[in-house]
Structures are given as C-alpha cells and as structure tokens.
Amino acid sequence: MSRSQDELDLPHCSPVSNEHLQDPPPQAMDADAVSEDFRHYYSYHLGRDKSCVSSHYTYAALALTLRSRLMERWKQTQLAYDQPDNKQAYYLSLEFLMGRSLGNAMLNLGLSKAVREAMTGLGLQLEEMVETEPDAGLGNGGLGRLAACFMDSCATLQLPVTGYGLRYEYGMFRQLIEDGHQLEEPDHWLRNGNPWELERPEYTQRVQFGGHTERYKDHTGRTHVRWVETSDVLAVPFDTPIPGYENGSVNTLRLWKATATDEFDLDEFNAGSYPESVAAKNAAEHITMVLYPNDSSENGKELRLRQQYLLASASLKDVLRRWRAKHNNDFSLFAEKNVFQLNDTHPTIAVAELMRLLVDRHGLDWDAAWEITRNTMAYTNHTLLPEALERWPVRLFRSLLPRLLEIIHEINARFLNEVARRWPGDAARLRRMSIIEEGDDPQVRMAYLAIVGSFSVNGVAALHSKLLVEGLFRDFYELWPHHFNNKTNGVTQRRWMAWCNRPLTELLNDTIGDGWITELSQLEQLAPYAEKAKFRKRWHQAKRENKVRLAELVAQDTGVTFDPDALFDVQVKRIHEYKRQLLNILHVIHLYARIKAGDTADWTPRCVLIGGKAAPGYLRAKLIIKLINNVAREINNDPATEGLLRVAFLPNYRVSAMEVICPGTDLSEQISTAGKEASGTGNMKFMMNGALTIGTLDGANIEIRDAVGADHFFLFGLTAEEVAAARQHYDPNTIIANEPHLTRVMDLLESGYFNPYEPGLFADIIGSIRDPHDPWMTAADFADYVRAQESAAAAYRDREHWLRMSILNTAASGFFSTDRTMADYNTDIWRLEPVQPLPRD
Numbered sequence: 001m002s003r004s005q006d007e008l009d010l011p012h013c014s015p016v017s018n019e020h021l022q023d024p025p026p027q028a029m030d031a032d033a034v035s036e037d038f039r040h041y042y043s044y045h046l047g048r049d050k051s052c053v054s055s056h057y058t059y060a061a062l063a064l065t066l067r068s069r070l071m072e073r074w075k076q077t078q079l080a081y082d083q084p085d086n087k088q089a090y091y092l093s094l095e096f097l098m099g100r101s102l103g104n105a106m107l108n109l110g111l112s113k114a115v116r117e118a119m120t121g122l123g124l125q126l127e128e129m130v131e132t133e134p135d136a137g138l139g140n141g142g143l144g145r146l147a148a149c150f151m152d153s154c155a156t157l158q159l160p161v162t163g164y165g166l167r168y169e170y171g172m173f174r175q176l177i178e179d180g181h182q183l184e185e186p187d188h189w190l191r192n193g194n195p196w197e198l199e200r201p202e203y204t205q206r207v208q209f210g211g212h213t214e215r216y217k218d219h220t221g222r223t224h225v226r227w228v229e230t231s232d233v234l235a236v237p238f239d240t241p242i243p244g245y246e247n248g249s250v251n252t253l254r255l256w257k258a259t260a261t262d263e264f265d266l267d268e269f270n271a272g273s274y275p276e277s278v279a280a281k282n283a284a285e286h287i288t289m290v291l292y293p294n295d296s297s298e299n300g301k302e303l304r305l306r307q308q309y310l311l312a313s314a315s316l317k318d319v320l321r322r323w324r325a326k327h328n329n330d331f332s333l334f335a336e337k338n339v340f341q342l343n344d345t346h347p348t349i350a351v352a353e354l355m356r357l358l359v360d361r362h363g364l365d366w367d368a369a370w371e372i373t374r375n376t377m378a379y380t381n382h383t384l385l386p387e388a389l390e391r392w393p394v395r396l397f398r399s400l401l402p403r404l405l406e407i408i409h410e411i412n413a414r415f416l417n418e419v420a421r422r423w424p425g426d427a428a429r430l431r432r433m434s435i436i437e438e439g440d441d442p443q444v445r446m447a448y449l450a451i452v453g454s455f456s457v458n459g460v461a462a463l464h465s466k467l468l469v470e471g472l473f474r475d476f477y478e479l480w481p482h483h484f485n486n487k488t489n490g491v492t493q494r495r496w497m498a499w500c501n502r503p504l505t506e507l508l509n510d511t512i513g514d515g516w517i518t519e520l521s522q523l524e525q526l527a528p529y530a531e532k533a534k535f536r537k538r539w540h541q542a543k544r545e546n547k548v549r550l551a552e553l554v555a556q557d558t559g560v561t562f563d564p565d566a567l568f569d570v571q572v573k574r575i576h577e578y579k580r581q582l583l584n585i586l587h588v589i590h591l592y593a594r595i596k597a598g599d600t601a602d603w604t605p606r607c608v609l610i611g612g613k614a615a616p617g618y619l620r621a622k623l624i625i626k627l628i629n630n631v632a633r634e635i636n637n638d639p640a641t642e643g644l645l646r647v648a649f650l651p652n653y654r655v656s657a658m659e660v661i662c663p664g665t666d667l668s669e670q671i672s673t674a675g676k677e678a679s680g681t682g683n684m685k686f687m688m689n690g691a692l693t694i695g696t697l698d699g700a701n702i703e704i705r706d707a708v709g710a711d712h713f714f715l716f717g718l719t720a721e722e723v724a725a726a727r728q729h730y731d732p733n734t735i736i737a738n739e740p741h742l743t744r745v746m747d748l749l750e751s752g753y754f755n756p757y758e759p760g761l762f763a764d765i766i767g768s769i770r771d772p773h774d775p776w777m778t779a780a781d782f783a784d785y786v787r788a789q790e791s792a793a794a795a796y797r798d799r800e801h802w803l804r805m806s807i808l809n810t811a812a813s814g815f816f817s818t819d820r821t822m823a824d825y826n827t828d829i830w831r832l833e834p835v836q837p838l839p840r841d
C-alpha cells in the first residue's frame with residue numbers, strides 16, 4: 001500500500017563517525033558573551049537589524065542564545081544516560097503544560113544576572129521579551145502541569161527520565177469573556193515558530209491503524225500473528241531540552257507529531273487522484289492537531305484513541321529501538337533497565353502495545369513478554385470522579401486496533417483465571433474485576449488494564465490514595481495490596497518561587513541563603529523569623545509589591561481596580577462543580593448582602609479574584625462563569641461597595657498568569673467537596689508564596705494543614721466521610737430555610753437581581769443548589785464556609801498576626817516540592833541512579 005520506512009526520504013545517522021566533527025569550545029556564560037551571541041543571532045540568524053524593533057525577534061534571538069548553551073549540556077547528558085548500565089524512566093503523558101521556557105532556561109542555566117545585564121546594555125526590556133513568548137499550553141490543568149514540574153525536578157535531581165507526549169498544533173483554547181460568557185478561540189501557539197524544539201526526523205516511527213490480523217506458522221510450526229492491511233501514520237519526534245538547576249544536566253521532552261507516511265501516495269497519484277492523496281496526508285496530521293480540552297470527562301472520540309495509541313506506540317518503539325541497538329533481541333534485562341510511568345490511564349494502551357511488540361515483532365513467548373511488561377509499567381491515578389474514568393467501546397478497538405483488542409482479551413482471560421483461583425465460585429467478583437465491562441455495548445476499562453499490567457499503582461495525595469484502595473480499586477487491593485502506594489504531589493520551587501517571585505526570593509536569599517532552591521525543606525529556617533518585627537516588615541513589603549503587580553494584571557485584563565491593601569482572595573483552577581466556584585460566589589453575594597444591609601462594622605476590605613476555563617461542552621460550568629461575571633458587574637457598579645468589596649473574573653487563566661497571581665495572593669481558596677479533589681497543586685503554589693488557605697479536608701489540603709498547623713489554616717466543611725454519610729438524608733431546601741444568611745443569598749439570586757435583563761438565566765444553577773441529589777452538597781458547607789471566611793477576615797485585620805501566619809506557611813511548604821515527590825517515586829517505584837553528564841573531551 002505504501003513504501004516501507006527505509007524508502008521514506010528521511011534523514012538518518014550514518015554508522016561511521018566523522019572525527020573531524022569535534023564539538024566547538026564551550027560557550028562563555030558572562031554578560032559580554034551573552035550580548036555578543038545575542039547580536040549574532042539577531043543579525044546573522046534571524047536577519048534583522050537595529051531598525052526592526054519587534055520584541056518577537058529580540059525574544060527569538062535571546063532564546064537561541066540560551067538554546068545553544070543548553071545544546072552542549074544536553075548532548076553530554078544524553079551520552080551519559082545511554083551507557084548500557086543505566087536504568088532509565090519514561091514519563092508517558094498526553095499532557096505537558098510547560099508554560100514559557102525563557103525564564104526557566106535563564107534561571108536553570110545560572111544566567112539570570114548575565115542576561116539582565118546584557119539586555120540592559122543593549123537597551124532592551126527583558127520583561128517585554130519574556131511576555132512575547134506564548135505559553136506552551138499542552139495540557140488542561142493539574143495533571144499536565146504536574147508532568148511539567150516533574151520534568152524540572154528530574155533534571156535537577158539528575159535522574160535519567162525522558163518525557164514522551166504529543167506535539168499538539170493547537171494547545172488549550174484561549175478563553176475570551178464576552179458579555180460575561182466564555183468564548184473559545186484556537187490557540188495556534190506554534191504560529192511564530194518554536195525556538196526551543198529540535199525536530200528529529202531521523203527517529204521517525206511508523207504507527208499502524210485499522211486493517212486486520214492473520215495467523216501464520218514459522219518453520220518450527222509455531223503460530224504467530226500479523227497485523228496487516230493497515231493505514232499507517234508517521235510519528236516525527238520534536239525534542240525540547242529540560243535543564244536541571246545549575247547542574248549541567250539537560251533532560252529531554254520528546255513530543256510526537258503525526259504526519260502522512262508518504263508525501264504522495266504513488267498508487268493514488270498515478271491513478272490520477274492527486275487531491276485524494278494530499279487529503280490522506282491531511283487526515284494523518286489531524287491526529288496531533290488539537291488537545292482535547294476536557295479535564296474531567298472522557299468523550300469517547302475515536303480521534304482521542306488515535307492520539308493515545310500514537311503516543312504509546314511511537315514511544316515504546318523509540319525505547320525498543322535504542323535497546324536493540326545495544327542488546328539486539330536480548331530482552332532479559334529490559335525490565336531491570338526501563339520503567340514507564342503512565343500519567344493516568346490516557347497512555348495505558350502501552351500495556352497491550354508492549355506485549356504486541358515483544359510477542360509479534362521480537363518473537364518472545366507470551367509469558368516472557370508478560371513478565372517484562374508487568375515489571376516495566378507503573379500507573380498513577382489522578383481522579384476518583386466516575387465520569388473521568390476512561391472506558392473505550394470494544395467495537396472501536398476492533399475497527400481501529402484489532403490486534404490490540406486480541407491482546408487485551410488474552411490479558412483479561414489469564415487475569416480472570418487468577419481471580420477465579422483466588423476466589424473460587426465468586427462470579428460477581430469476576431464480573432466486577434473484568435477488564436471488559438459486559439453489556440449491550442461492551443467497554444474496555446482502561447484503569448483495570450493499567451492495574452493488571454503494572455507493578456505499581458499510586459494516588460496523588462494521602463487521602464486520595466486511601467480512598468482509592470477503600471473504594472474504586474478495592475477488589476484489586478485485596479488481590480495485590482503491595483502494588484498500591486501514595487505519592488503526594490508537589491510543585492517546582494524554581495518556577496513557582498525563584499522565577500515568579502523575585503521580591504520574596506531576594507528576601508529569602510538574604511535571610512537563609514539560596515539553598516532552598518534545590519532543598520526546599522530549608523525553608524523551615526524561616527520559622528523563627530516570624531517573630532521578628534523587622535523581618536515581618538520586609539515580608540509585607542515583598543507581598544505588597546507582588547499585590548501591586550497582580551492588581552495591574554487584573555486592571556489590564558478586566559478593568560476592575562483592586563486596592564493592594566485589601567485582602568486578595570483568589571480561586572484559580574478549572575471550572576468544575578466539584579471545585580465549587582459556586583460556593584465562593586455565594587459567599588461573595590453574602591458579603592454584598594451585608595454591605596447592602598449596612599452590616600459593615602469591623603469590615604475587612606476584600607478583592608475576590610476567580611479565574612479558570614470551562615470545558616467547551618460543560619454547559620453548567622459555563623453558566624457558573626456567567627454568574628460570576630454578572631455578580632461582579634452588579635457589585636463593582638454599586639457605589640455602596642466602594643472601598644469594601646471588588647470582584648473580578650480573570651479571563652484566560654494559564655501558567656504564565658499564575659506566575660503573577662500566586663505571589664500576590666493573601667487567601668487561597670481550596671474549597672472542593674471533600675473526597676473529590678485528588679490532590680490539588682495550586683494549593684501548594686499559594687502556600688509556598690505565603691498565602692493562607694481556606695479549605696476543606698480534601699486532597700493535599702489535609703497535608704498542607706498538618707504541615708503548617710491547624711492555627712494557620714482556615715478549615716471548614718464536612719469531611720469525606722461525613723459527605724458520604726450525609727448523602728442519604730441531604731435536604732438543601734431545609735438547610736437554606738434554616739440558615740438566614742443562605743436564605744438571603746438565595747433570595748437575591750432567585751429574585752433575578754444579578755440578571756435583570758436575562759430572566760431565568762440562572763434557573764439551572766439555582767435548581768442544582770436546591771437539588772437533594774446535588775453531588776457537591778454546596779448548601780451543606782455554606783454556613784461553615786462563611787464562619788471560616790469571617791475568621792480569615794478578622795485575622796487579616798491584625799496585620800502582624802497575618803504576616804506571622806504567612807511566613808509560617810512558606811516555612812512549612814518544604815514537603816510540597818516536586819524534588820521530594822520525584823525522590824519518592826524514585827525510591828519506591830523507579831529505582832534509578834542519578835547520572836552526571838559526561839565531561840566534554
């Protein structure tokens with residue numbers, strides 16, 4: 001049907017090395033060298049001159065200047081990793097929410113000072129150049145950003161870990177707000193080129209789809225399977241360097257782009273159907289065209305399954321290619337030297353694909369291949385929400401990946417045998433645990449495939465991991481208790497403090513030195529300074545500077561004026577009912593009702609900021625955005641609120657916005673229904689930057705509160721257990737009737753006060769709050785939330801007290817570094833040795 005890969009006109013590496021091609025001498029790291037290189041790239045690479053004043057080109061020239069310094073270190077690191085004795089790990093993820101790279105490269109290369117000096121010398125505004133870079137928004141939210149923080153920490157710890165993902169042409173949509181409604185615009189982030197990526201066509205992989213399977217016998221009489229008459233797609237890798245912090249190491253993020261196998265299909269071309277052959281190319285490229293913008297529900301689209309298989313297949317083949325270059329067909333040590341971490345179930349088809357490659361391609365028998373697979377795969381779960389659990393129709397597998405379906409059936413049959421031996425006669429259990437969910441339209445349960453095919457299953461915070469083994473995965477826990485473990489999430493302090501919070505970083509460095517940048521637990525040395533008035537004053541100045549900056553962003557993007565002396569109360573995250581932005585806005589309405597009633601004695605002026613994207617098909621989440629905007633409009637336009645209350649919805653929340661938001665926040669809203677937020681990671685960014693948390697006992701909030709102490713955390717709400725128990729007799733209408741504050745809030749909402757020209761607009765939301773089956777039980781936690789908010793407001797009025805608590809939050813945030821998280825993954829799951837880059841010859 002199409003030409004073999006060898007015939008494809010791709011670059012390849014010759015096996016004969018050319019000794020004349022020595023590396024040039026190392027590049028200097030001082031301001032003069034940076035300045036000279038910058039001018040070189042600007043003039044001779046980009047072909048611009050002093051008359052062109054676009055920040056796009058100055059940004060590009062600076063990126064190239066940094067990139068060339070990454071390149072030398074990258075090569076020495078990868079050479080060291082490729083020594084045969086090293087074990088390596090691969091992080092397989094459909095999402096890497098990297099954000100911008102320029103600042104991170106400057107920081108981790110140790111070039112921050114030199115670059116600032118060089119740019120000043122050239123009369124250029126570094127800030128402006130930084131702002132020119134588009135965010136690499138290749139993820140939805142927490143799960144994708146976690147992958148990005150993991151990459152930074154692994155490079156800093158010198159762990160040989162490679163990230164594998166997809167190079168979406170369009171990342172997370174850009175959110176516009178028009179008349180209070182969310183509008184989505186495509187995010188063509190690659191439009192102006194991407195200086196950080198390096199295309200590597202020489203490592204292109206072919207990926208099969210469709211077709212059918214055939215059985216044949218080899219000369220010994222053994223039966224094998226062939227997957228034939230497939231429609232193939234090429235996966236071309238693009239590599240991004242991931243620098244460690246001032247350690248000479250540079251890891252790799254390898255993202256696959258789908259392209260057609262042949263520029264022109266010769267048969268079609270000769271038959272005269274030229275447009276059809278070009279169209280085939282188009283169809284192939286669709287696979288990596290766009291990131292699916294759902295963060296909490298699977299939509300069962302065929303294109304999404306194609307994305308998942310392309311990632312799994314191309315990545316495994318890439319790893320096997322390198323393995324076979326050294327070991328030929330000897331896989332006896334493969335599991336000892338390789339480990340794949342599956343970021344949720346999204347890349348889980350890798351379990352079946354590794355079996356297929358080992359058995360069908362490399363001739364291993366089933367048992368040997370299964371032994372390898374089960375000892376190489378590890379699975380991380382990120383959610384308990386049933387609607388987010390991936391299931392694929394068997395019929396879709398049959399038409400798109402017929403060989404993989406056969407393998408899944410075989411894995412399942414053998415697995416159910418094991419279950420039947422352990423629990424003879426327990427048919428209900430067999431049905432519950434089967435990888436295939438039977439029914440009119442049978443489904444493949446991807447989480448079960450992930451558990452059966454791996455040696456480790458982890459949750460992402462202590463409570464989450466406990467709930468997993470008690471609930472969702474209970475049967476599997478009874479079978480294999482030792483496979484289950486917890487790895488509490490973290491965030492990288494390089495981006496989330498050292499880069500994004502200069503005022504506080506300078507204060508920290510002055511006070512306890514800069515060891516915290518690689519050893520976050522050193523922040524505990526700050527605790528005694530909470531008692532020093534002079535230090536508190538400096539802390540306050542740093543926070544205030546950050547609040548001024550945040551207020552500027554809010555003014556620019558929303559037109560709302562925030563007073564930097566007011567309490568900055570912030571909730572930014574994806575919009576979802578379980579995260580309860582609705583509870584937040586009910587509290588805002590309550591504050592407004594108090595103002596209107598003249599109940600403002602001992603008032604704490606407050607600025608409430610809410611931001612986040614709703615999945616485009618999640619209508620209720622979009623209506624919540626509209627409600628927030630309408631409430632903000634009424635409140636901000638009412639003169640009675642002047643100096644007391646401001647509300648803004650920040651459009652297009654993203655990584656680079658959080659870099660301004662978290663340093664300037666006083667109060668961090670982490671108010672999910674207990675038991676629903678697996679971990680949260682925004683909570684950690686806020687804490688690290690000295691915000692206090694108002695939150696429920698959910699996800700990592702519990703560990704945050706344990707670390708900082710109950711006195712320095714505003715706790716409210718039902719526990720996960722209480723939520724489960726209260727469900728039986730939940731009666732929101734009685735709660736509303738018996739709770740005067742909530743009655744007043746609902747009256748305002750139901751009177752149409754916030755939608756005077758749009759009658760009935762919020763009926764759906766009102767109904768959801770009053771629904772006895774409301775899964776998020778918003779009304780149940782309202783009164784206690786208001787109480788906790790009052791104690792936060794009172795605490796803020798005592799500035800010295802608040803500053804003490806703020807300092808103690810930062811001081812206690814050491815545990816929430818991804819350096820710790822990665823060390824834990826490594827000790828318990830990966831077991832890698834750190835590897836130094838090879839010295840240059």
Ligand code: N85
Nearest residue numbers: 140142143295296382460677678679680681
């Ligand atoms: N989970 C998360 O960000 N999930 C996704 O982005 C996601 C789910 C999903 C389902 C977060 C189908 C298709 C694409 C998808 C948890 O909610 C946080 O609590 N994308 C947690 O902190 C974070 O993962 C990191 O563990």
